[in-house]
Protein backbone atom coordinates (compact mmCIF):
# COMPACT_ATOMS: atom_id res chain seq x y z
CA UNK A 1 0.00 0.00 0.00
CA UNK A 2 1.44 3.35 -1.11
CA UNK A 3 0.87 6.04 1.53
CA UNK A 4 2.66 8.96 -0.12
CA UNK A 5 5.06 9.46 -3.04
CA UNK A 6 7.95 7.65 -1.37
CA UNK A 7 6.49 5.78 1.60
CA UNK A 8 4.79 2.38 1.67
CA UNK A 9 2.82 0.82 4.53
CA UNK A 10 4.99 -2.31 4.82
CA UNK A 11 7.99 -0.13 5.78
CA UNK A 12 6.24 0.77 9.05
CA UNK A 13 4.86 -2.65 9.95
CA UNK A 14 6.44 -5.55 11.83
CA UNK A 15 4.69 -8.94 11.44
CA UNK A 16 1.40 -7.35 10.39
CA UNK A 17 -0.27 -6.36 7.11
CA UNK A 18 -1.86 -3.01 6.24
CA UNK A 19 -5.27 -4.72 5.98
CA UNK A 20 -4.92 -5.97 9.57
CA UNK A 21 -4.37 -2.52 11.03
CA UNK A 22 -7.26 -0.80 12.81
CA UNK A 23 -8.77 2.21 11.05
CA UNK A 24 -7.20 4.64 13.57
CA UNK A 25 -3.80 3.00 12.96
CA UNK A 26 -4.24 3.41 9.20
CA UNK A 27 -5.42 7.00 9.56
CA UNK A 28 -2.52 8.07 11.79
CA UNK A 29 0.05 6.37 9.55
CA UNK A 30 -1.37 8.08 6.47
CA UNK A 31 -1.31 11.48 8.23
CA UNK A 32 2.33 10.94 9.26
CA UNK A 33 3.40 10.07 5.71
CA UNK A 34 1.33 12.76 3.99
CA UNK A 35 1.92 15.72 6.26
CA UNK A 36 5.28 15.07 7.95
CA UNK A 37 7.57 12.43 6.41
CA UNK A 38 6.96 13.16 2.73
CA UNK A 39 7.41 16.95 3.14
CA UNK A 40 10.67 16.25 5.04
CA UNK A 41 11.87 13.90 2.29
CA UNK A 42 10.98 16.46 -0.42
CA UNK A 43 12.78 19.18 1.56
CA UNK A 44 15.93 17.04 1.87
CA UNK A 45 15.90 16.30 -1.87
CA UNK A 46 15.99 20.06 -2.49
CA UNK A 47 18.70 20.65 0.13
CA UNK A 48 21.01 17.93 -1.21
CA UNK A 49 20.08 18.33 -4.87
CA UNK A 50 19.31 14.59 -5.06
CA UNK A 51 16.92 12.06 -3.58
CA UNK A 52 17.77 11.00 -0.01
CA UNK A 53 16.29 7.63 0.89
CA UNK A 54 14.79 7.55 4.38
CA UNK A 55 14.71 4.01 5.78
CA UNK A 56 12.16 3.33 8.51
CA UNK A 57 13.69 1.37 11.40
CA UNK A 58 10.56 1.41 13.59
CA UNK A 59 6.97 2.37 12.87
CA UNK A 60 3.74 0.99 14.32
CA UNK A 61 4.15 -0.83 17.65
CA UNK A 62 1.86 -2.89 19.85
CA UNK A 63 2.38 -4.53 23.23
CA UNK A 64 4.32 -7.47 21.73
CA UNK A 65 6.78 -5.09 20.08
CA UNK A 66 7.42 -3.34 23.40
CA UNK A 67 8.42 -6.67 25.00
CA UNK A 68 10.67 -7.47 22.02
CA UNK A 69 12.39 -4.06 22.15
CA UNK A 70 13.03 -4.31 25.90
CA UNK A 71 14.60 -7.77 25.38
CA UNK A 72 16.82 -6.25 22.67
CA UNK A 73 18.12 -3.67 25.15
CA UNK A 74 16.17 -0.60 24.02
CA UNK A 75 14.24 1.71 26.32
CA UNK A 76 10.87 2.14 24.60
CA UNK A 77 8.54 4.64 26.27
CA UNK A 78 5.29 3.16 27.60
CA UNK A 79 3.53 6.31 26.40
CA UNK A 80 5.00 6.35 22.91
CA UNK A 81 3.56 7.87 19.77
CA UNK A 82 4.69 4.64 18.05
CA UNK A 83 1.53 3.01 19.44
CA UNK A 84 -0.71 4.77 16.88
CA UNK A 85 -3.70 4.71 19.24
CA UNK A 86 -3.15 1.03 20.13
CA UNK A 87 -4.14 0.28 23.74
CA UNK A 88 -1.06 -0.34 25.88
CA UNK A 89 -1.35 -1.29 29.57
CA UNK A 90 -0.14 1.54 31.78
CA UNK A 91 2.64 0.42 34.12
CA UNK A 92 3.33 3.31 36.52
CA UNK A 93 0.81 4.66 39.04
CA UNK A 94 1.38 8.13 37.60
CA UNK A 95 0.35 6.95 34.12
CA UNK A 96 -2.60 4.99 35.49
CA UNK A 97 -3.85 8.08 37.29
CA UNK A 98 -3.62 10.14 34.13
CA UNK A 99 -4.65 7.71 31.39
CA UNK A 100 -6.50 4.91 33.16
CA UNK A 101 -5.67 1.24 32.70
CA UNK A 102 -4.61 1.70 29.08
CA UNK A 103 -2.66 4.36 27.22
CA UNK A 104 -4.33 4.93 23.85
CA UNK A 105 -3.02 8.34 22.85
CA UNK A 106 -0.09 7.43 20.62
CA UNK A 107 -0.42 9.88 17.72
CA UNK A 108 1.83 7.99 15.29
CA UNK A 109 5.61 8.12 14.91
CA UNK A 110 8.46 6.61 12.92
CA UNK A 111 12.19 6.25 13.44
CA UNK A 112 14.07 7.01 10.26
CA UNK A 113 17.65 6.46 9.16
CA UNK A 114 18.78 8.37 6.06
CA UNK A 115 20.81 6.35 3.58
CA UNK A 116 24.33 7.43 2.61
CA UNK A 117 24.39 10.66 4.62
CA UNK A 118 25.03 11.50 8.26
CA UNK A 119 21.99 11.19 10.53
CA UNK A 120 23.11 14.21 12.54
CA UNK A 121 23.55 16.30 9.40
CA UNK A 122 20.04 15.41 8.23
CA UNK A 123 18.63 16.24 11.68
CA UNK A 124 20.41 19.62 11.63
CA UNK A 125 19.06 20.36 8.14
CA UNK A 126 15.51 19.52 9.28
CA UNK A 127 15.90 21.80 12.33
CA UNK A 128 17.29 24.62 10.18
CA UNK A 129 14.48 24.16 7.68
CA UNK A 130 11.81 24.36 10.39
CA UNK A 131 13.39 27.29 12.21
CA UNK A 132 13.86 29.30 9.00
CA UNK A 133 10.35 28.49 7.73
CA UNK A 134 11.63 26.75 4.59
CA UNK A 135 10.22 23.46 5.89
CA UNK A 136 6.65 24.23 6.91
CA UNK A 137 5.24 21.18 8.70
CA UNK A 138 3.09 20.47 11.74
CA UNK A 139 4.68 17.78 13.89
CA UNK A 140 4.81 16.49 17.46
CA UNK A 141 8.46 15.78 18.16
CA UNK A 142 11.55 15.41 16.01
CA UNK A 143 14.36 13.85 18.02
CA UNK A 144 17.92 12.95 17.10
CA UNK A 145 18.55 9.71 19.02
CA UNK A 146 22.19 8.71 19.25
CA UNK A 147 22.85 5.25 20.64
CA UNK A 148 26.47 4.23 20.03
CA UNK A 149 29.17 5.95 17.97
CA UNK A 150 27.87 4.35 14.81
CA UNK A 151 24.13 3.96 15.36
CA UNK A 152 21.18 6.22 15.84
CA UNK A 153 18.02 7.43 14.19
CA UNK A 154 15.61 10.36 13.97
CA UNK A 155 12.28 9.94 15.76
CA UNK A 156 9.48 11.88 14.04
CA UNK A 157 5.90 12.05 15.33
CA UNK A 158 2.54 13.40 14.29
CA UNK A 159 1.16 16.64 15.64
CA UNK A 160 -1.49 15.63 18.16
CA UNK A 161 -3.68 18.62 17.26
CA UNK A 162 -3.75 17.41 13.67
CA UNK A 163 -4.06 13.70 14.38
CA UNK A 164 -6.51 13.52 17.27
CA UNK A 165 -10.10 14.40 18.04
CA UNK A 166 -10.94 17.15 20.53
CA UNK A 167 -12.01 14.63 23.20
CA UNK A 168 -8.71 12.79 23.00
CA UNK A 169 -6.77 16.06 22.98
CA UNK A 170 -8.10 16.97 26.44
CA UNK A 171 -6.20 14.02 27.89
CA UNK A 172 -2.94 14.70 26.08
CA UNK A 173 0.20 16.54 27.10
CA UNK A 174 0.71 19.45 24.71
CA UNK A 175 4.07 20.43 26.10
CA UNK A 176 5.54 17.96 23.60
CA UNK A 177 4.03 19.71 20.58
CA UNK A 178 6.47 21.20 18.06
CA UNK A 179 9.68 20.18 19.83
CA UNK A 180 13.16 19.58 18.38
CA UNK A 181 15.33 17.51 20.71
CA UNK A 182 18.34 15.24 20.94
CA UNK A 183 19.49 12.38 23.13
CA UNK A 184 23.16 11.38 23.11
CA UNK A 185 23.14 8.83 25.96
CA UNK A 186 21.08 5.83 24.89
CA UNK A 187 17.75 7.51 25.55
CA UNK A 188 18.37 8.37 29.21
CA UNK A 189 18.18 12.14 28.89
CA UNK A 190 16.88 14.58 26.28
CA UNK A 191 17.56 18.21 25.61
CA UNK A 192 15.80 20.74 23.44
CA UNK A 193 17.86 22.12 20.54
Ligand SMILES: [Zn+2]
Pocket residue numbers: 058082109110111154155156
Ligand atom coordinates in the same frame (compact mmCIF):
# COMPACT_ATOMS: atom_id res chain seq x y z
ZN1 LIG B 1 10.84 6.55 17.87
